[in-house]
Amino acid sequence: xxxxxxxxxxxxxxxECIDQFEKNGKQLYNQNEYYQNIVxxxxxxxFRKLFNAHFxxxxxxxxxxxxxxxxxxxxxxxxxxxxxxxxxxxxxRIMKTRPxxxxxxxxxxxxxxxxxx
Numbered sequence: 412x413x414x415x416x417x418x419x420x421x422x423x424x425x426x427e428c429i430d431q432f433e434k435n436g437k438q439l440y441n442q443n444e445y446y447q448n449i450v451x452x453x454x455x456x457x458f459r460k461l462f463n464a465h466f467x468x469x470x471x472x473x474x475x476x477x478x479x480x481x482x483x484x485x486x487x488x489x490x491x492x493x494x495x496x497x498x499x500x501x502x503x504r505i506m507k508t509r510p511x512x513x514x515x516x517x518x519x520x521x522x523x524x525x526x527x528x
Contacts, residue, residue, distance in 0.1 A: 477519050481505060 439446050452458050465471045485498045493501070505511045 478502065480519060481515060
């Protein structure tokens with residue numbers, strides 16, 4: 412994508428428009444929880460690092476979503492409180508165990524299909 416700002420204003424008027432963009436953006440942010448989530452996520456340096464490194468091909472995006480859903484599942488189903496390293500180790504073991512990885516892929520695919528109906 413090229414400079415999207417140029418679609419809405421000329422370079423000579425960009426300064427004037429930026430203030431209006433901010434005002435309108437704040438209003439949208441305050442009215443829409445989805446937009447709040449997007450902005451907060453995209454402005455977070457750690458997420459941006461992940462995004463820039465891995466969100467360039469659809470397969471990578473699907474893999475990241477699968478890892479995130481598995482991480483969430485580990486959190487929700489563990490009978491004991493696990494820290495991030497412990498969850499990461501379980502995630503890694505599941506991904507490196509072929510039958511478990513296949514089962515996970517099947518379940519994620521079913522989840523995606525369910526969400527699309």
